Amino acid sequence: MMILECKNVIKNYGKNRAVDNVSLKIEKGEIYGLIGVNGAGKSTLLKMVLGIVSLDEGSIRFGDEIIDNRVRAGAMIEANSFYNDQDAFHNLKYFQMIYGEKNDQKIKEVLELVGLSDAGKKRFSNFSLGMRQRLGIALALLYDSSFIILDEPLNGLDPLGIADMRELIVSLQKEKDVTFLISSHNLPELSQVATRFGIMHKGRLLKEVTDKDLKSICQNGQMILTDRDDLNEIRKMAEDVLVVNNKMILTETCDRKRLYKMLEEKGIGILGTEAYELSLEDYFRIIIKRER
Amino acid sequence: MALKLSLAELYRIAHSKMFYISLSVCFFLVLIINVFEVDFILFSRLEHPPVINLNAGAYRIYYSLGTAVNYLFMLLPFHILVYCRDFSNKVILNHIAGGIKRKSYFLSKLITINLLNSTIYLLSILISLAVCLLLFGSGLEEMASVYIVRLIITLIIHSMLISTLNSVYLALAVIIQNSVAWVSVYIFSIIISGSFFIAAEIYANKGVIVRMFPQYWFLASVNNQFFKARDYAEFLVVMLIYNLIAITLGLVVFNKKDIKG
Structure with a gap:
């Protein structure tokens, strides 16, 4: 079952082509790892998928719906995207309220899951980079989405945090059949979780390879x-x-x-x-x- | 969705320290201004039989409110609190990535800022009235009805003015998407607005709306006691038109613009 389809997507910033005719499909249950050097166009592509940045050409479809009617995808696009004067709980509570939900227990569970249950009243401005990342993931999980998009989720995490995150992603995929689209520079870690890889360079998707094919190539x-x-x-x-x-x-x-x-x-x-x-x-x- | 987002905003603001600090500073300034103004009347009239009653107090409040520009300075922190920080903290990325439509986002912020600023404005008037009552200790029967009417009209005019400016500044915020630049524009526009509108008035013979806005802004800002009922009505209509233009412009541009991040 198709979760996301990008067809001939193009994005220009002035004369610079940030994303050049990218087409990709993500099937349900996949962990799609998007890799590329800085400026390859990964984040721009994710932002287009999430509606933050507009498309110049092409189309993006979520399941059977085009992007304008897109279903809610859990996303962590920027780790610092929270209110500085609020603690973890109230930041999540705010986003939960937007959707008319009132479930404090759910917030506590999600915070527990990402290891922020001890953050207490600590304000977001006093969070370490790792804690900020975790809160970003917590928000993505809060929506109970079947599709989660993560932009550089391992940035700023210590080795233990990276291992926790890896386990979390794999367990969500296996237990809840959550589909992931992850962009990351951390190739060794990404290679441990992703089931398919897309290599981007200078805005183009150069190669797509499954984990099995990659294993065979590498071996x-x-x-x-x-x-x-x-x-x-x-x-x-x-x-x-x-x-x-x-x-x-x-x-x-x-x-x-x-x-x-x-x-x-x-x-x-x-x-x-x-x-x-x-x-x-x-x-x-x-x-x-x-x-x- | 816009209403739910507004409720969430109010919840967030209620849990924000900055809100209470800004509110305290705002009310403190209002009190100081009014107390000093009342003192000024008191002392300036010592040589003559002093008019120390609620009538004079109400008149001073009505008169001091005539300069709406002061209020715009006081309301600045609330603009920052409601939507400006969404751009500096990039929280807007989470809104849009979370599937919130830009239209809903814009309208919810508009509802929240109007609700907040109108409440703060009205509360500050009530505080001022309370101060006058305490200082002059007179009963309401001493307040001349003309000042009550003027006070209410001033409140309506200013509410409409604040609402229109809220729309203009929110539209600017979603177009600029940079809180530092926005604050600069805000302060700059407040400082130059008086001169701008006076200058605009000189050339204001070409169109009704163009002519009326600077004219009535200036009159409302400086001295609105010469207004007639028809002028008030025209002013409100013009404000409403400007309000709608700002909302439409903000929505159209925001819908097409990439979110910076």
Whole structure:
């Protein structure tokens, strides 16, 4: 069942194209991880999905409804988006009241779930960045949404907080069938929770890959050891190879014949090859490098 | 949705320290201004038989309220409290991301700010009256009916004026989406408004609405005792038109504008 569909979405800021013809579909129960460098267009895309930023071209559909009639999606788009002079409870209470709900117990449960039950009367202005993030997540959970959008949810969280957040996302997906759209820079963490990845660069969606496919790609990676410490020339020429000191990391789709020829021409000797398991970060870097 | 959002706003404001601080400062200023003005009458008339009664007090209040500009300064914190901080704290992102329609957001803020500012304005008048009663200790029978009528008319005129300005400033806020810039515009507009309207009046022969607004603003702001009933009615109609224009403009622009964040 389709939860979200973006079709040929375009957004320009003046002459700069922030999102360039992006099309993606998210199915129910997925955890879709949107990755990309700063300025790749991830946040703009999420903001368009949430109606904060308008579309120049294309369409966005939630389920069977177009964005103008969109169903309420839980969202954490900016961690600092709360009233500074209110505590966690009253900030959530305010948003709950907007929808005509009166359920203090629910607020307490959500705060407990994100680990803010001890925040008490502490005002939002005195919250740490991690606490702010948690309150953002709490708001997303407050709506009982079946679709939650999180923009950089792990920013500012300590290792323990990151682990808690990861568990929370996975448990919500498994137990409540919640669908997630998450943008994050934290690739190692995202790779542990996402079921599908979208790689964005310069406003374009370069690649979509499922966690299973990614696993297979990463497991079939290869590392080539060379007799040169400086492989700068290869780094520049071979667009789908990662170079680390005297090593080259490549995926199974890499054109090996071309690479070997290139090494031969440059007089670079191969000391040996071995199987190498790529990380999401390695894969991401290769995809981005190809694009450059 | 707009009403629910307004209720939520009132709940939030009731739990805000800034609200009570602003309210206290506002009422304190009102009291100080009125007490000093009353003292001024008292002392200025010492050489002559003093007119120390509620009549004089009511007249002073009515007269001091003539300068609506003072009130705009006092109401500034409440504008900040109700909607300006939504942009500085980026809370508006949560509103829109939460599925609240921009129209509902705008209207709810308009309802809240009007409710809040009108209540504060009326309360400050009541406080002023109470101060006069305490100072002069006279019964209501001593208050000349003409001043009561003028006082009520002033209240109506000012309420309409405040409501129109609320719409104008809210429209500006959703267009600018920057609280610091908005506050600057607010203060600047208050400071220059007197001169602007006087200047506008000089060239005000081209259209009824253009002519009437500066004319009546100026008259209402400085001295409205020469108004006739027909003038009041015209003023209210013009204010209503300006109010509707500001609301429409705010809604149309806000609906099309990206939210900064």
